[in-house]
Amino acid sequence: MTTFDFSPLFRSTIGFDTMTRLLEGTLGAEEMSSYPPYNIEKTGENRYRISMAIAGFGEDDVSIEVKENMLHVVGERKEDDRDRVYLHRGIAARAFRRQFQLADHVEVVGARLERGLLIIDLARELPEALKPRRIHISTGGPGKLVEGKKSAA
Secondary structure, eight states, rough: OOOOOOGGGTTTTOOOOHHHHHHHHHHGGGGGOOOEEEEEEEETTEEEEEEEEEEOOOGGGEEEETTEEEEEEOOOOOOOTOOOOSOOOOOOOOOOOEEEETTTTTTEEEEETTTTTEEEEEEEOGGGGOOOOOOOOOOOOOOOEETTTTTTO
8 A cells, every 4th residue: 555645734834734644544444344335416506416326224223413614424233134044135224424524614405315325415515614705905004994993004
């Protein structure tokens, strides 16, 4: 496995240490299981959808939780299959745990189970303070009010 040294980035950046941890964690995620299979789609300018193939799981068998910008999807079947005798078992119904790192301001807006697919809808909702805004330039002298504050010229 190739390793990357992100320490040169720390010399000229401030507050990006979480980004380097994210990159390091993503590069090390190669060992993760591929079960269950999933798709990530962009459904709009600030909208996303995760679709996971979880045939055999019901609503009560799956839990979804968001904690510290990490989306956790856990599936655990509560049915007992010990009474059944399978001649062929091709539908994997084993327990799973899948995690997705969410960017800042990405929220889960809904989840539904539809035709064997768990569909999780997400949206990026930027707070007003982070949206671009135009700043008015005044031609007043010192002591004039600018945006509700007295200017210090």
